[in-house]
Amino acid sequence: YLAGVATSTSEIKNVVTKDAIIVTLVSIIGVGLVILLIFKSFSLPVLLLIIIQASIWINTSILFVADMRVVYIGYLVIQTLQLGATIDYAVLLTSRYKEFRTENNSKEAIKKALNSSGISVIISAAVLAIAGYAEGLFSNISAVKEIGLLIGNGAVISCLLVIFVLPSALIAFDKIISKTTLKANFLTKPIKENNEITEVIEANEVIEVKEVKEEPNKNKKEKSRNEIKKSKSI
Known part of the structure; x- marks a missing residue:
């Protein structure tokens, strides 16, 4: 218990647990600031980050429900990689929604946004998912396989939330987005x-x-x- 694999594993676990919290907070703040500068909105960064973070929580919770074990570093990698790789889906859909919202009501705007950017989101998620699953299925290294499966699952879950949950959230918080966004120019008259x-x-x-x-x-x-x-x- 003083030296060997058990000691090193315990130290790695403690270090990764602390690093995971720090890395997650820094990545969320960094991505949030980027979205804030792009959209010039205080509400959109919060909304988009909640959607993507929810997909990350679902992805990691599947491991617990399925009683699957993953190396400690897997959680650290998936927290940052899935956030950085899949936030683009939400940003693309939201930018199209803002563009169409200036000339349409919220429901018509989200329909046009999905028609114009939905295929791009699905293709991007499919490419990332295929790459992750290929790594998880054909790699001979157990740690790499686990991380690959997490990446594939994360891409699919993020895509589903962006396509099915984000549109409803944008419609539900449309008034808040309009008030907290600089020069939103949303259509007010039906x-x-x-x-x-x-x-x-x-x-x-x-x-x-x-x-x-x-x-x-x-x-x-x-x-x-x-x-x-x-x-x-x-």
């Missing part, structure tokens, strides 16, 4: 109301045109009646 107004205006114009057309006809009829009366009197 499009349906504008369409209804234009339809009413067009309908009124049609009625006015009909009334204008009917007035000359009435004048002609009155003139013809007056002429008939004059002819009878003569």
Whole structure:
């Protein structure tokens, strides 16, 4: 117990546990600052980091549920690697959402954002997942296999959360995002109301045109009646 594998393993465990906390906090703060500068928003960094961190927690919790053992360094690697590699999915979708939100309501904007960037997110996640699973399935080193499987699972989970959870979160917190984002320029008036107004205006114009057309006809009829009366009197 004083020297050998047990002692070194215990020291590595203690060091990795402390390093994991420090590395996770530093990576979250660093990524959050980058997103803050890109979007100029206080709410979007928090929202995007929660989505990606949730995927990391799900990924690591699967190991506990499945009773799988992973080397200590695996947790340290996956905390930073999955965050850095998959935050791009959320950033891409959110940037497209902000772009379309200036001309559409929240639901239409997220539909267009998914149509324009959803395929890119899926392809990027698929490439990372395939690379991770290939490393996990064909490597002869146990530590490398475990980390590879974690990377593959992380890519898939992050993609699913970005495609299915992030859109709902963006719609739910749309007002908060608009208020906490510099020059958001989100569309405030619903499009349906504008369409209804234009339809009413067009309908009124049609009625006015009909009334204008009917007035000359009435004048002609009155003139013809007056002429008939004059002819009878003569």
